[in-house]
Amino acid sequence: MNYQAFAALYDTLMADAPYDKWIDYMQKQLYKSNLLGSRVLDVGCGTGELLVRLNDFGAEVVGVDLSAEMLAIAKEKCEKAGFSPLLIQQSMTDLEGLGQFDVVTVFCDSLNYLETEQEVVDTFQCLFEHMKEGAVLLFDVHSVSKIEEGFIGHTFAEDAGEIAYIWTSFKGDHLFSVEHELTFFVQNELNYYERMLELHKQRTYPVDQYKQWLVEAGFCDISIQADFTSEYPTNKSERIFFCAKKNRGI
Structure with missing residues (x-):
């Protein structure tokens, strides 16, 4: 990309x-x-x-x-x-x-x-x-509570027209850590949507x-x-x- x-x-x-x-x-x-x-x-x-x-x-x-x-x-x-x-x-x-x-x-x-x-x-x-x-x-x-209660076990999604995403958060390997699995759909110049995957890890x-x-x-x-x-x-x-x-x- x-x-x-x-x-x-x-x-x-x-x-x-x-x-x-x-x-x-x-x-x-x-x-x-x-x-x-x-x-x-x-x-x-x-x-x-x-x-x-x-x-x-x-x-x-x-x-x-x-x-x-x-x-x-x-x-x-x-x-x-x-x-x-x-x-x-x-x-x-x-x-x-x-x-x-x-x-x-x-x-x-x-x-x-x-x-x-x-x-x-x-x-x-x-x-x-x-x-x-x-x-x-x-x-x-x-905060610890944001990681534990605001992220882990939750899925977020949004369609903004040219960009859409699904964001799912899982418990990480460490205490007070989270892994965000993000799937993006991005419209290209041919009006097709390209699928992109990312993994983000956070710890507090x-x-x-x-x-x-x-x-x-x-x-x-x-x-x-x-x-x-x-x-x-x-x-x-x-x-x-x-x-x-x-x-x-x-």
């Missing part, structure tokens, strides 16, 4: 994603009226939707993603918006040579795609090393475990909220937000 088709697929599936809410969350956590002048590293940047919004707020952005195909889409999208950020294909577990940043983001549950505990630990350490003194790390993850951990790993990596002043609110997570929360600082000087 060429990357233009994949972009149409991904962006259609993510059409209702709350990108503006992620920006609002950032603004509140940074105690600023805007992001003007901040150097921001967006890890798991995907097709660049957040990069475009961050640039609009005056941030100097760098994007990292494991997928070269996604980065190609992000490049095209950013250039169309009038800027050309540095986009790098790397794993978040082994970042290197990116410089230092004021803010690091890992949104849209990108962290949940890491398969092992050690990968999460390594990622926190890599992010810490790429942050300036006083810098802020912001990320979100699926209890809130206290993430907090422990952050502290062990050197982070402090850790604040935890749920579902784009200022409230601490409950057992019904779906998306958990973390804000952690490199030191107490910010």
